[in-house]
Amino acid sequence: MHDQSNGNIEITQICLLAGKIMLASGAETYRVEDTMMRIADAYGYENSHSYVTPTGIIFAIDGAVSTTRLFRIATRSTDLQKVTLVNDISRAITRGELSPEEAYEKLKRVDNANLAYPVWLQIVAAAISSGCFAIMFRGTWPDFLPALIAGGIGFVSFIYVHRLIPIKFFAEFMAATIIGLTSYFCYQTGLGNELDKIIISAVMPLVPGLVITNAVRDLMAGHLVSGLSKGAEAFLTAFAIGAGIAFVMSIY
Structure with a gap:
């Protein structure tokens, strides 16, 4: 026994x-x-x-x-x-x-094992994907560069703010705020044509796509506690991103 x-x-x-x-x-x-x-x-x-x-x-x-x-x-x-x-x-x-x-x-x-991609590669991927999202969202080619810049800077700020203050909500809020400021600066200096397309594209690397997908799949599988908690986590992330952008827009 x-x-x-x-x-x-x-x-x-x-x-x-x-x-x-x-x-x-x-x-x-x-x-x-x-x-x-x-x-x-x-x-x-x-x-x-x-x-x-x-x-x-x-x-x-x-x-x-x-x-x-x-x-x-x-x-x-x-x-x-x-x-x-x-x-x-x-x-x-x-x-x-x-x-x-x-x-x-x-x-x-x-x-x-540490299987994550290097930080520099994550930043480059976030920046390039932000620029590509600008085109996918029917922005113009002049919006590609400011979206790339804002997305890259925003992702850098998210990584390092989260290291300093391990509260994801605060890191996402600060990253969204920096994205809004960078996008507005690029728009004002004539680097981009459509501010809304630039901002939407730049925040896409922060959007909790996997969390939302897992929340829906868990709910469909009958795991109500996990599904609702992951949905709440995704909502907080979306709220942080929206609050950061709204804060910048309220200033300007």
């Missing part, structure tokens, strides 16, 4: 680690729960239960001793490559290709 308990605890740790990586990397709630239960089932524990919210995971295996675990998710980001790697490991487990020890080591490597 003692050995079985230790085995259950080990499998619980594997499931929790997989769920933690996926949830912290932007995966949907139902996908996290499904992956954890599939891993437990692959190792011979068919009756497992998982309850996932955007800020925590609870996981238990029926009949096991002291295996109900709670894991707190403090920070969340978007890293779909880690989600893909965990999915690959989960599929290998279900095919019987990985022992518990091998699976846990692979998951630890994924968890510790």
Whole structure:
């Protein structure tokens, strides 16, 4: 009985680690729960239960001793490559290709890996996408450059303000304010023709598209708590962006 308990605890740790990586990397709630239960089932524990919210995971295996675990998710980001790697490991487990020890080591490597793109590349991508959005929103080609400049500066401010003050709402508000000021300056100096197109294009890298998508998918899957909480998070981000732009427009 003692050995079985230790085995259950080990499998619980594997499931929790997989769920933690996926949830912290932007995966949907139902996908996290499904992956954890599939891993437990692959190792011979068919009756497992998982309850996932955007800020925590609870996981238990029926009949096991002291295996109900709670894991707190403090920070969340978007890293779909880690989600893909965990999915690959989960599929290998279900095919019987990985022992518990091998699976846990692979998951630890994924968890510790820094797979994010360099900051300079993120800034360049945000700037170029802002310029491209200006054209996509039927702006004129003279609006491409000011949108590119405003989008790049706004994303830089978001990254570094968030490092100084780890409150996402404040960082988004400041980034939107700087985007509004930069866009207005470019418009006044004759670099752009349509101020509204420049501003809308420049704030697009800040828009929480993945959060909105996951909120809708969780609601459709019946995860009401997660869906509503992610929807509230997306609303706060949209409000911060709108408030920052409105603050600049109210000045000028």
